[in-house]
Amino acid sequence: MKISSLFQHDTIFLDKNFDSKDKALQFLSQELKNKMYISDAIQAKKLFQKREIQSSTGIGQAIAMPHIGDDVVLKNTIMFVRTTNLDWNAIDNLPIKYIFAIVLSKNERDNSHLEIIQKLSQLLINPKFVTNLETIKTAQEFLNLIDDFEAKLNNNKYPKKSGYDIVVVTACPTGIAHTFLAKDRLYQQAQEMNLSIKVETQGAEGIDNKLTLEDIKNAKGVILAIDREIEKSRFANIENIIEISTQKAINNSKEQIEKILKKQGKKLNVAFSTTQNNDQQISFKGFNTRIYRSLMQGISHMLPFIIFGGILIALGFILDTLIGLFQGINLNDKTFLSSFGFNYKSSKLIFNIGKLAMGLAVPILSAYIAFSLVGRQGLLPGFVVGGIATGQLKDTYGFLKESIARSSISNPDSFLGTGSGFVGGILGAFFAAAMIIVFTKYIFKKLPKTLTGIKNILFVPVLGTLTIALLFWVVNIVLIYINLGLVLFLQLFQGKPYLAWSLGLILGLMMASDLGGPINKAAYIFGTLSIANGTSTISMAAIMIAGMVPPLGISLSMFISKKLWAKEDIETGRISNILFGLSFISEGAIPYTSKNPKILIPANLVSGAVAGLVSALLGINIIAPHGGIFVVFLAKTNLVQHIGTQIGLGITFFIGVLLIGAIAHATTIILATWFNKKYKNIFAKFKFKNNKKTA
Numbered sequence: 001m002k003i004s005s006l007f008q009h010d011t012i013f014l015d016k017n018f019d020s021k022d023k024a025l026q027f028l029s030q031e032l033k034n035k036m037y038i039s040d041a042i043q044a045k046k047l048f049q050k051r052e053i054q055s056s057t058g059i060g061q062a063i064a065m066p067h068i069g070d071d072v073v074l075k076n077t078i079m080f081v082r083t084t085n086l087d088w089n090a091i092d093n094l095p096i097k098y099i100f101a102i103v104l105s106k107n108e109r110d111n112s113h114l115e116i117i118q119k120l121s122q123l124l125i126n127p128k129f130v131t132n133l134e135t136i137k138t139a140q141e142f143l144n145l146i147d148d149f150e151a152k153l154n155n156n157k158y159p160k161k162s163g164y165d166i167v168v169v170t171a172c173p174t175g176i177a178h179t180f181l182a183k184d185r186l187y188q189q190a191q192e193m194n195l196s197i198k199v200e201t202q203g204a205e206g207i208d209n210k211l212t213l214e215d216i217k218n219a220k221g222v223i224l225a226i227d228r229e230i231e232k233s234r235f236a237n238i239e240n241i242i243e244i245s246t247q248k249a250i251n252n253s254k255e256q257i258e259k260i261l262k263k264q265g266k267k268l269n270v271a272f273s274t275t276q277n278n279d280q281q282i283s284f285k286g287f288n289t290r291i292y293r294s295l296m297q298g299i300s301h302m303l304p305f306i307i308f309g310g311i312l313i314a315l316g317f318i319l320d321t322l323i324g325l326f327q328g329i330n331l332n333d334k335t336f337l338s339s340f341g342f343n344y345k346s347s348k349l350i351f352n353i354g355k356l357a358m359g360l361a362v363p364i365l366s367a368y369i370a371f372s373l374v375g376r377q378g379l380l381p382g383f384v385v386g387g388i389a390t391g392q393l394k395d396t397y398g399f400l401k402e403s404i405a406r407s408s409i410s411n412p413d414s415f416l417g418t419g420s421g422f423v424g425g426i427l428g429a430f431f432a433a434a435m436i437i438v439f440t441k442y443i444f445k446k447l448p449k450t451l452t453g454i455k456n457i458l459f460v461p462v463l464g465t466l467t468i469a470l471l472f473w474v475v476n477i478v479l480i481y482i483n484l485g486l487v488l489f490l491q492l493f494q495g496k497p498y499l500a501w502s503l504g505l506i507l508g509l510m511m512a513s514d515l516g517g518p519i520n521k522a523a524y525i526f527g528t529l530s531i532a533n534g535t536s537t538i539s540m541a542a543i544m545i546a547g548m549v550p551p552l553g554i555s556l557s558m559f560i561s562k563k564l565w566a567k568e569d570i571e572t573g574r575i576s577n578i579l580f581g582l583s584f585i586s587e588g589a590i591p592y593t594s595k596n597p598k599i600l601i602p603a604n605l606v607s608g609a610v611a612g613l614v615s616a617l618l619g620i621n622i623i624a625p626h627g628g629i630f631v632v633f634l635a636k637t638n639l640v641q642h643i644g645t646q647i648g649l650g651i652t653f654f655i656g657v658l659l660i661g662a663i664a665h666a667t668t669i670i671l672a673t674w675f676n677k678k679y680k681n682i683f684a685k686f687k688f689k690n691n692k693k694t695a
Helices: 021-034 041-054 106-124 127-135 139-152 177-192 213-218 246-251 253-261 287-326 334-338 345-389 394-406 412-417 421-443 449-491 497-513 518-530 538-560 567-573 576-582 586-595 597-617 628-634 643-678 680-686
Strands: 058-060 067-069 077-086 096-104 166-171 197-203 206-208 221-226 241-244
Touching: 021 041, 021 077, 021 096, 041 067, 058 246, 096 106, 096 127, 106 127, 106 139, 106 177, 127 139, 166 177, 166 246, 177 197, 177 221, 177 246, 177 253, 221 246, 221 253, 241 246, 241 253, 246 253, 287 345, 287 421, 287 586, 287 628, 345 421, 345 449, 394 412, 394 449, 412 449, 421 449, 421 518, 449 518, 497 518, 497 538, 497 597, 518 538, 538 567, 538 576, 538 586, 538 597, 538 628, 538 643, 567 576, 567 586, 576 586, 576 628, 586 597, 597 643, 628 643
Parallel strands: 067 096, 166 197, 166 221, 221 241
Antiparallel strands: 077 096, 197 206
């Protein structure tokens, strides 16, 4: 497709001035509607704004490239506007002068979008083209300029060669404009310096012009111009690598290439290779900087298990309730409640499948954290320590039952089965990865090369994993007694009505503090113990409500403001977190809390405290140990004597406190986000090292 065919006389505007980006987008939308290129100006403006929220289309060098692709478009076009010093929040933080608005139908966007972006970017990186934009006086001069420069573009601009001086990977968050602008800028600069270059783009439609291992090995150096994580194992053992943002590649391409030529690049801390498990790639070097990314890797693999398991458990509760009502069962019956969720074969099957998936979540988390840190050697010990953390070896802790029973815990076996949760799984994964490094680099280092194969398939997997499991089994004892101490502390408040508010506050904070970790588990154990004699308790209600609030608050904030979250977070979390919250699955909030802890941790704690406190003050009590909104009909309040009123108000209060907690959570997110932006330097010392951009 020729770029010049998309420009028309009636969509070229010279010397238009705007007070703001919003005014400019409104002008673009209205003019497109007036000229019958789109059917709805309001919808078009919303689409332009939605794209700007993802990341600014101000690409630097005084140029902005807003773009939409939707059924609102009646006729494809590119609109050009020349303006003066308009703030567009561009990547170089400078005002823009030239707007190229790409407007395509949904079908054209899917088929030709990236081709158009690439061709247009090739024009825009040409300094002579941009200079001429300043001097044109008519629409026809602009069209002639486009024709002239497009005719000069060499279709074979990126010839395939057997060897390159420099190899590059470019990747921006959306995989569209900046990916290809960085590619073209670096290529143009390399040509001017008489250097051969190969650029791999990881765009919205996948990887193009992929670098081979031979390309990487024979090049003088590697430039990774990336704004998101990519798979880097193929760059292991390459000495001269610089990792930069696409913005630096676009604005300072010459400086980056000169760094490669001067061998100022560094060796990446790549933990493993996809083709081999080389001992040299398993090291403590950079271990601390890889921890956060590894945690994200584990969470991303764990999330599908939580989503699937949570939904099926909720379906089990619903099915159990419906069958019970249909058969005329008293839903308040102690026998029914003791096995709620799996009283019938059909509901039990659904419930147990969900429970199975949820039970695998922590082992998956641990395994992939370890895998990210040390490669495939970390998978086996990661799974094992994850299993220990979920309480799968509770029978081996039988010698602890007597001391636990002496502390007034009525069911030590059930207590031991709760495990240490995802916090134990995370700590166990880091421990497992560190021990794999110790075994590989130190303990088995001096083995003859002839035993390398045996070492990798027998010594490290078997002896290493056994040692790691035994050591973590011991560490888990400490976590068990930490849980026990927390439970005993909470029992000090039990049975004392005048301390009910403080008990609710403490339990709410505990439930929201680590979302399924030891503190959360201790609170939940206490709640289940409080209803062990078959009576409703304020403790259990406060625990359940506080555990439901964090996911609900996150979802509510996504509905309130799209600016608070990345597009992909909203797409995956807005509805799923409602299901998590209503199903009493606090773990649904873990991925979002891990990505933005300085905002989400305060929000979790505030909402948990508010929910627990208000629940206790309203005297809400419940007998069910789980079920979330699906057991709301069991809620009561002790503020009144009449049983019917107790149930009616209990259900109303339960739902009301959920809403209050969710509102408190969303409000805290909004306020913390505003405060962080206004006083961002206050939080600078809390930033993770791996979040800093490297030059």
